[in-house]
Amino acid sequence: xxxxxxxxxxxxxxxxxxxxxxxxxxxxxxxxxxxxxxxxxxxxxxxxxxxxxxxxxxxxxxxxxxxxxxxxxxxxxxxxxxxxxxxxxxxxxxxxxxxxxxxxxxxxxxxxxxxxxxxxxxxxxxxxxxxxxxxxxxxxxxxxxxxxxxxxxxxxxxxxxxxxxxxxxxxxxxxxxxxxxxxxxxxxxxxxxxxx
Numbered sequence: 001x002x003x004x005x006x007x008x009x010x011x012x013x014x015x016x017x018x019x020x021x022x023x024x025x026x027x028x029x030x031x032x033x034x035x036x037x038x039x040x041x042x043x044x045x046x047x048x049x050x051x052x053x054x055x056x057x058x059x060x061x062x063x064x065x066x067x068x069x070x071x072x073x074x075x076x077x078x079x080x081x082x083x084x085x086x087x088x089x090x091x092x093x094x095x096x097x098x099x100x101x102x103x104x105x106x107x108x109x110x111x112x113x114x115x116x117x118x119x120x121x122x123x124x125x126x127x128x129x130x131x132x133x134x135x136x137x138x139x140x141x142x143x144x145x146x147x148x149x150x151x152x153x154x155x156x157x158x159x160x161x162x163x164x165x166x167x168x169x170x171x172x173x174x175x176x177x178x179x180x181x182x183x184x185x186x187x188x189x190x191x192x193x194x195x196x
Contacts, residue, residue: 018174026170033174041170048166052159059152066145073138084129089146092137092139094130 012020018029027041067085070076074087091097098120105119125131132140 025072059103062149093132
């Protein structure tokens with residue numbers, strides 16, 4: 001709190017305040033310095049946040065749609081995590097997945113039937129978590145829904161990078177390309193001009 005108070009009352013130099021403000025809100029420091037680029041940085045920030053928010057909503061929408069589709073057409077259990085739904089996407093049925101797990105168990109524990117079965121019990125999918133797609137076309141449609149969700153999540157990650165880049169560019173713009181001019185008010189005192 002005291003740091004914020006020091007920042008606000010002006011103990012910190014104007015350029016430093018502008019840099020710190022731009023780290024929080026790109027363009028905010030430009031507004032403090034009354035620079036023309038403030039609008040560009042603020043609009044870029046707003047656009048990036050719009051992309052971030054809209055793609056997050058879009059990804060969540062497709063996550064729900066794909067899960068309900070899997071429950072309807074493959075009898076998947078909705079109470080599971082993303083890893084489970086990735087498996088539902090990759091395998092036609094839980095039985096096929098369990099065969100894959102059993103092959104791994106045989107490779108890991110050759111000749112030891114008890115350890116193979118224990119590995120299968122730990123890593124296989126049984127009971128109410130089992131699924132079986134009614135057709136390959138339905139599983140491919142599910143894959144399309146999941147791909148759409150993943151694409152939206154990639155755009156969310158991209159937007160996060162853009163938010164960071166916008167802050168870095170705003171800080172560099174103020175720190176390197178703008179000079180600070182402090183003129184005394186109403187002609188009294190000594191003026192300071194810093195040029196780079």
